Amino acid sequence: xxxxxxxxxxxxxxxxxxxxxxxxxxxxxxxxxxxxxxxxxxxxxxxxxxxxxxxxxxxxxxxxxxxxxxxxxxxxxxxxxxxxxxxxxxxxxxxxxxxxxxxxxxxxxxxxxxxxxxxxxxxxxxxxxxxxxxxxxxxxxxxxxxxxxxxxxxxxxxxxxxxxxxxxxxxxxxxxxxxxxxxxxxxxxxxxxxxxxxxxxxxxxxxxxxxxxxxxxxxxxxxxxxxxxxxxxxxxxxxxxxxxxxxxxxxxxxxxxxxxxxxxxxxxxxxxxxxxxxxxxxxxxxxxxxxxxxxxxxxxxxxxxxxxxxxxxxxxxxxxxxxxxxxxxxxxxxxxxxxxxxxxxxxxxxxxxxxxxxxxxxxxxxxxxxxxxxxxxxxxxxxxxxxxxxxxxxxxxxxxxxxxxxxxxxxxxxxxxxxxxxxxxxxxxxxxxxxxxxxxxxxxxxxxxxxxxxxxxxxxxxxxxxxxxxxxxxxxxxxxxxxxxxxxxxxxxxxxxxxxxxxxxxxxxxxxxxxxxxxxxxxxxxxxxxxxxxxxxxxxxxxxxxxxxxxxxxxxxxxxxxxxxxxxxxxxxxxxxxxxxxxxxxxxxxxxxxxxxxxxxxxxxxxxxx
Ligand code: GLU
Numbered sequence: 001x002x003x004x005x006x007x008x009x010x011x012x013x014x015x016x017x018x019x020x021x022x023x024x025x026x027x028x029x030x031x032x033x034x035x036x037x038x039x040x041x042x043x044x045x046x047x048x049x050x051x052x053x054x055x056x057x058x059x060x061x062x063x064x065x066x067x068x069x070x071x072x073x074x075x076x077x078x079x080x081x082x083x084x085x086x087x088x089x090x091x092x093x094x095x096x097x098x099x100x101x102x103x104x105x106x107x108x109x110x111x112x113x114x115x116x117x118x119x120x121x122x123x124x125x126x127x128x129x130x131x132x133x134x135x136x137x138x139x140x141x142x143x144x145x146x147x148x149x150x151x152x153x154x155x156x157x158x159x160x161x162x163x164x165x166x167x168x169x170x171x172x173x174x175x176x177x178x179x180x181x182x183x184x185x186x187x188x189x190x191x192x193x194x195x196x197x198x199x200x201x202x203x204x205x206x207x208x209x210x211x212x213x214x215x216x217x218x219x220x221x222x223x224x225x226x227x228x229x230x231x232x233x234x235x236x237x238x239x240x241x242x243x244x245x246x247x248x249x250x251x252x253x254x255x256x257x258x259x260x261x262x263x264x265x266x267x268x269x270x271x272x273x274x275x276x277x278x279x280x281x282x283x284x285x286x287x288x289x290x291x292x293x294x295x296x297x298x299x300x301x302x303x304x305x306x307x308x309x310x311x312x313x314x315x316x317x318x319x320x321x322x323x324x325x326x327x328x329x330x331x332x333x334x335x336x337x338x339x340x341x342x343x344x345x346x347x348x349x350x351x352x353x354x355x356x357x358x359x360x361x362x363x364x365x366x367x368x369x370x371x372x373x374x375x376x377x378x379x380x381x382x383x384x385x386x387x388x389x390x391x392x393x394x395x396x397x398x399x400x401x402x403x404x405x406x407x408x409x410x411x412x413x414x415x416x417x418x419x420x421x422x423x424x425x426x427x428x429x430x431x432x433x434x435x436x437x438x439x440x441x442x443x444x445x446x447x448x449x450x451x452x453x454x455x456x457x458x459x460x461x462x463x464x465x466x467x468x469x470x471x472x473x474x475x476x477x478x479x480x481x482x483x484x485x486x487x488x489x490x491x492x493x494x495x496x497x498x499x500x501x502x503x504x505x506x507x508x509x510x511x512x513x514x515x516x517x518x519x520x521x522x523x524x525x526x527x528x529x530x531x532x533x534x535x536x537x538x539x540x541x542x543x544x545x546x547x548x549x550x551x552x553x554x555x556x557x558x559x560x561x562x563x564x565x566x567x568x569x570x571x572x573x574x575x576x577x578x579x580x581x582x583x584x585x586x587x588x589x590x591x592x593x594x595x596x597x598x599x600x601x602x603x604x605x606x607x608x609x610x
Contacts, residue, residue, distance in 0.1 A: 003029070004104050004182075006163045006173050008071040008218045009190015014044070014059065017074040020194070020203075021052045029076035031089040035100045036072030037170040044069060045100070047089040052076065070220075071173060073163045075102035081110070082127025092131040094138035095122050098167050101137070103130035104195045105160035105180040113155065129158075137164065145169070149176050149215050150228045159357060161195050175216040179357060182210040184223060186238065191218050208236045257492070257587050257597045260406045261580065262451055265444035267406045268576075270395045271413040272440065281437045287392055288421035291374065295425075297344040301328040302362045309487065310408050311350065312480030313575050314415040321436070321572065322422035331358040334365075341369035349388065350376040350411060363387050376414050378407050392418075405583050408484065412576060416440065439570035443577075446567050450580050457581050457588075460547055460562050465589040467518050470497035471509060472582070474522035475532060481575045482522050485582030492590035492597055502535045513544040520582070523550040524566045524574040533559060549578055 005020040007013045013036045021032055032055045033047030044063065048055035075090035082088040091100045107113070110129035113136050118124070122135050133156065140151040145166055159179030166172060175182055175193045185192040185204035192203060193216065210216060213228045227234045253259035272278075275285040283289075299318055301311040311328040318326040329337075331349075335358055347366045349359050364387070366373055373388040378396045394410035420428065420436055464470075470489060474482035479501045486499035500509055502521065513519060519539050523532050533556050539546055540559065548560035551568045566577045590597050 003076045004073070004102050004161060004163055004193065004195040005075070006071075006073040006102075006175065006193040006218075007190060008171075008173055008220060009187065009192075010070075010221075011190055013069040013072040014063070015065075016203075017072050018052060018056050018059070020192070021055075021074055021076055023202075029078050030084040031079075031086070032074070032076045033089045033091055033102075034072055034074035035091045035093075035165065036069035037165065037167065038067070038069045041167070041170050043100075043167060044072075045091065045093075047086055047091075049084055049086055049089065071165075071170070073100065073102050073165055073173065075104075080106050081129045085126075087126040088128050090128075090130060092126065092128065092134045094134050096138060099134055099138055099141075100165045100167070101130060101134040101162055103128075103133060103160055103162045105162075106158045107133055107156050107160065108158040109156060110158075133160075133162065134164070145172070145174050146215055146217065146226055149174060150231075153178070153213070153228060163193055171220050173218045175210070175218075177210050177214065178212050179360070182216070184208045184210065184216055184218075184225075186223075189221075191221060191223055193218070205241050206238050207241065208238055210236075255587070255597045257405070261583055261587070263406050264409050264580070265448040265451070267396050267410050268413055268444040268447065271410050272417075273395075275417055276437060276440065278437065278441045281434045283417060283421045283424065283437075285392075285417070285421070287390060288418060291346075291390065291418065292421050292425040294346070294372070296324070296346040296372070298325040298327075298342070299346050299348060301326065301348050301350075302331050302334050302359065302366075303328065303350050304331045304358055309480045309484040310411045310415065312483065313412060313477050314419065316477045316480070317416060317419040317572065318422070321419040321428060323426045324422055329362075331362045334362050339365060339369070341366070341371050343371065346372050346374055348374045348376065360387070376411055378410065405488075405579075409576060409579070413440070416572070435570055436572060439573045443569065443573060446569060446577060447580060449567065450577060454581075454584060457564060457584055460564060461585060461588045461592070463562065464518055464545075464547065464585075465592045467516065468495055469512070469517045470495065471505070471513065471517065471519040472497060472499040472522070473502040473505065473519055473535070474499075474578075475502050476525070476527050477572070477575050478522035478525060478578060481578045481582070482520075484579060485520065485522070485586070488583055488586040489589065492586045493593055493595055495589065495593075502532055505535060505539065510538065510542065513539055513542045515543045515545070518545040518547065520547045520549065520585075521560070522578050522582075523548055523554060524578050525551075525571045527571060529554070536560070549581060 005017055007016050017034050031049045032052045035043060035045045037043055046055060046059050048058055073091060077090055079088065090102045093100050107129035110132040114132045117135050117139060124131055136155060137148060137152045141148045153176065161177040161180040161182040164174045181195050183194050184207060185194060186206045187204035215226045215228060217224050225234050225236055277284045303311045308330050315326045315328050318324045349363050363373060375388040375391045376394060377391060378394045392414055394407060394414055396407040396410035420433060424433060472482040472486040482499040486497040489495055489497045521532065521536055523529055536546055536559050545561045547562045547564065549564045550557065552565045553568060557563050564581045569577060587597055
């Protein structure tokens, strides 16, 4: 959730660490700090509550820019244990001041360890689990840091990536991980350890992903990786930085949010490249071919948040296009609910970011029972990537904005392709396949036109940004769409909104609607549209303002107070174009309310701890 950045090399460490922290500023965090060591073993430690710029100012006041430090470790914190205070800010230091640590994650059994340490002779200045960890490391220290970390790892429960410096051996930096991500970056003049695959790519052309229970030791410009499972050095593959990683730039947009929404047409083309032959109207992906051969009786989908709503759309596609029984579980619940493993079920995982802890742990749970696993992921090199039996990339390029948009669209496109491919092996007619593929081919241009014609949306934004409560409603495929639209409005503007299947309003939500409670109704489909209209009438009878998101030629448009029209497409593809105005609405309302769109409060891009 937070970020770790450690450097050892020929450059001056402090400016590099600060720049590194700054480059991850798009994530929400609450405080930042660093410790650096120079050639005469002087130690420089500074922390600040708030932005990295506060830390930078403090540091500039204290040291001359000519003072150089060869190595250091830095951190931005997303508080889990203890409030946002200077004491709780990382790096944390051992009782004897010999060891410094930055920590990403949670130590679940920290209270028991703290009690044990207090009974010995340790005292604590912070409320964090991280301070407990560095004091535990101090307590376990036997002169050999590798052995010490292994001993400490056996005593802790939780998910973590940590970096430790021993000031008695300042040329060495150690990293260790379990659950949370950790990457070693290899540049010509230095080595970097970070907990994120994005943005650091601009400093180094190559990287190595660490696996759980591995410890890395950096000694000046050399590194070694040990596996604590078999207590030996491990030789890891060095991966090249994909160009896609580097596109973490806002172009001319005010926010990453808008830039990423405007990337959607290109992303859609990217996702289909090499997987669909548009002239023949066929699916050409070998992965999909193999998947379709397997004849699974059911698909169970395990996902979190935005992905969860994409999956809801997919369940609908799997049933209506591929005639396959499917259901979706939210990963954090799946993890602890009773799991009944079945061999004829394909378990598919997906998360918007590359290291979602609840999804990752769910994968492990399913694999322990030898069931078939498949993942749909954006980032090459992710932890989940290396765990599953088969996979497919969404090719959505780097997604910087915390709230996912283009990746949701890419996920939907992959899921539609899987549905068509599975459908072809069942009863999907050639003519129907052709229509779906044709519509998919036209989709990037359709969305491009949508993005270029936002005038009508502006009226809706002006009128509706003044409300504080919203319902988003849709049925069938558009129910998942409504859920996703509602999520984005909450996430970006912090306004209250909820989503329901339109008909469900009668069961209770109708109790809330009224002149101050507008409803956005997704109706761009011919599927039971007349019933939707009846539901809208029920809402109108309670004087609630209603916005319809419908096709240009949909009937009964006069029933809505405002209409956002969409170009007609294949009904199965209507979630794609329906989401675009919903997301733009969320963005602009948030802008009007002066919210920080790229960094929604309290949220992190990757949820790396449970
Ligand atoms: N649990 C630690 C704390 O609250 C680390 C949180 C983080 O990952 O930033 O300080």
